[in-house]
Amino acid sequence: MLNAKTVLLVHPLGYQADAAGRDISRLANIMPPLGLASIAAYLERLGVVVHIVDCYAHPQSDRIILDLLRSERPAMIGFSCTTSSFLDGVRLATMARQELPRIRTVFGGPHVSALKEKILRDFPVVDFIVAGEGEETFHELIMAEGEGSVSIPGLVYREPDDEIVFSGYREKGIVLDSLPFPAYEKLAGYPDVYRLPIFNYPRVPNTSCISSRGCPYSCSYCDRSVFRSSFRYNSAEYLYAHLSYLKERFGIRHVNFYDDQFTFNRDRVESFCRLMSDKPLGMTFNCAVRAEHIDPDLLQQMKGAGCWMASLGIETGDPELLAQHRQNADLEMLAAKLRMIKGAGIRTKGLLMMGLPGESEASIRRSMEYVFSLPIDDFNLAKFTPFPGAPLYQTIRDKGVFEEDWAKMDCMHFQFIPQGMNREQLEKLFTEFYKRHFMRPQVLLGYLAMLWRSPDSWRRFVLNLGDFLRFARGSRRIADPGGNADVRSDCRL
Ligand code: B12
Incomplete structure (x- = not known):
């Protein structure tokens, strides 16, 4: 018998666990799986027993998963997958099925939210997909004891005759202030096993945090298959309470907001900054901003509230290429905004991409000159990857050569050659x-x-100096010399 009210949630690694021990990207940054932690908190409040295994934080995770399957006998196992980690999720689902043949496997996250029915067609080990926001749909599926039906919105499932059905998106997104704080305590070793990208924080312990969902913009390269174009956010009061909780319960001293658009709602940010200034928590924070949504006054308030670094999406310094991929493609405006951030005393990080359709050696050189003319303290250069949920994916094969190898679609390999x-x-x-x-x-x-x-x-740099130097000399992913991990891999933020 399996435990109907027990679920195991897994954050797959994306490559073989035994090769992961000394991977340079693991030395550089590991972040908590906030989606799974949010689902766990939501389910536990409703009486479901939840365990989480984060394979990134624990290289020996296969063994941990097997032990939990044997001791807890969960009725369902859920996987949170990006494109690059999906096949590892399939491997782990197969392992779980061998151990507990009646277990139901549920996949969520951007990759399956984009591909939906195709996943169930091609991967028999996947029983369900939760497309989009997971809390309510997954709970309803657990309550239905793993019986899929059209009355559970957001679900892709098989009918008894094997027909694959998508029940449609949920009509309304969840009210974010109604959610409990993510169940950080369920992440073994939190916060110490997690680390922000090197040189991206003033002190430890630190963590990442999400205070909004979705983005109203539609950039050609961005996968928005989970939250689509909605934009919902926590109130300033909720956010302040969240940070107080992180400080009191886990001693967190710095937070990296991974929101797509932290400053999109100006009133919210102003209220949050007021709270942080009036009742200081002794915490600092980083966030990503879009150039259109900052001004000197707001930046001053953010600085006063503890903003340490702000990341700004630039994408490319080539004006023609930028115009093809971004709304409001204005390099002078972007440069002015970077100077504005710097002028407010906030560290600046530029986010760029290389290899977009239309890229050429000349456009890359223009990008270099542009970036080197800016007051950028840090930057992240991603290898453009056409994800199934991004608008560009539909026509990408007309624009160059695309090798659709999901395991390598991690922004650290050039899978698309313009x-x-x-x-x-x-x-x-x-x-x-x-x-x-x-x-x-x-x-x-x-x-x-x-x-x-x-x-x-x-301290981290010096302790791992040998590995970083080997990386710099070109051995790339240390545990896998054929691989191509990027030490700066921090998901564009
Ligand atoms: C923070 C972040 C990171 C962090 C940490 C990720 C982590 N530990 O989970 C870091 C910096 C490490 C990172 C790395 C990468 N990231 Co990233 N990341 C994000 C970001 C900005 C926020 C993720 C998040 O926490 N969201 C908030 C939570 C609440 O949402 P969620 O995770 O989607 O979960 C909800 C639903 O998806 C669903 N759900 C998710 N899992 C499950 C599982 C089950 C069982 C169920 C039922 C439901 C469910 O329910 C959740 C709650 O509603 C997103 C963009 C975004 N706004 O979501 C990109 C994003 C997920 N990242 C992306 C990419 C490309 C990457 C990298 C490949 C890039 C790189 N080289 O840096 C790597 C790959 C890492 C990996 N694990 O595979 C893409 C994924 C595209 C794709 N199809 O693969 C995204 C969507 C950005 C984008 N728009 O292109 N990332």
Whole structure:
């Protein structure tokens, strides 16, 4: 007998666990799976017993999962997957099915939310997909004892005759202030096993946090299959209470907001900043901002409330390419906004992409010159990847060569080669971009200043110096010399 009211939630790793021990991206950053932690808190409040295994934080996770399957005998196992981690989720689902043949497997997250029925058609081990926001749909499925039906919105399931049905999206998104705080306590080792990208925080312990869902913009490369174009957010009061909880319960001193649009609602940010200034928590924070939604006054308030770093999406410094992929493509405006952030005394991080359709050596060189002319303290250069949920995916094969190998679609491999370019050329320019950035005196001085601005980053850097140097010399993913992990892999934020 399986326990109908017990579920195991898993955050798959995306590559073999035994190869992961010394992977450079694991040294650089590991973040808590906030979606799973949110579902866990929601379900527990409604009487479901939940266990979470985060394979990123625990390389020996296969063994942990098997032990939990044997001791807890959950009726359902749920996996949270991006495109690159989906096949690892399938491997773990197969392992769970071998251990407990009657267990029901449920997948959620961006990859399955984008592909829906196709996943059930091609992967018999997947019983259900929860497309979009997971809390309510998953709860309703548990209450129905794993019987899918059209009356559970947000679900993709098989009818008894094997017909695959998508019940349609939920009509309304959940009210975010009604959710309990994510069940961080269910993440073994939290907060110590989690770490923000190196040089991206002033102190430890730190964590990431989400205070809104969705983004109203529609950029060509962005996968918005989970929250689509809705934008919902926690009130300033809820957010302040969330941070107080993180401080009191876990001693957190710095938070990285992973919201797509932290400053989209100006009133909310102003109220939050007022609370943080009037009743200081002794915490600092980072956030991502969109250039259209900041101004000097707001940035001053954010600085006063503890904002340490703000990331800004630039994407490319080539005006023509930018115009193809971003609304309001104005490089001068972006540069002015970066200066504004810097002027407010907030560290700046630029987010860029290389290899978009239409890219050429000339456009990459223009990007370099643009970036090097800006007061950027840090930057992240992602290898453009056409995800199934992104608008570009539909026509990508008309624009170059696309090798759709999901396991490698992690923004650290060039799976798409734009017309007129080749892989070697892209790799060479990618390395040159980083090297030239890091060789600039003001950037080197900035890292030196990190000795007192982020002493823990330097400690991590020195402790893993050998691995970082091997990476810099070009061995890429340390545990897998054929691989191509990026030490700066921090999901564009
Ligand atoms: C924070 C973040 C990260 C963090 C941490 C991720 C983590 N530990 O979970 C870091 C920086 C490490 C990261 C890395 C990467 N990320 Co990232 N990341 C995000 C970001 C900004 C927020 C994720 C989040 O916490 N959302 C809030 C929670 C509440 O939502 P959620 O996780 O989607 O979960 C909800 C639903 O999806 C659903 N659900 C999710 N899982 C499950 C499971 C079950 C069983 C059920 C029923 C439901 C369910 O219910 C949840 C609650 O409603 C998203 C964009 C976004 N706004 O969502 C990108 C995003 C998920 N990342 C993306 C990418 C591309 C990556 C990287 C490949 C890029 C890179 N090289 O840096 C890596 C891959 C990492 C991996 N695990 O595979 C893409 C994924 C696209 C895709 N199809 O794969 C996204 C969507 C950004 C984008 N718009 O393109 N990422």
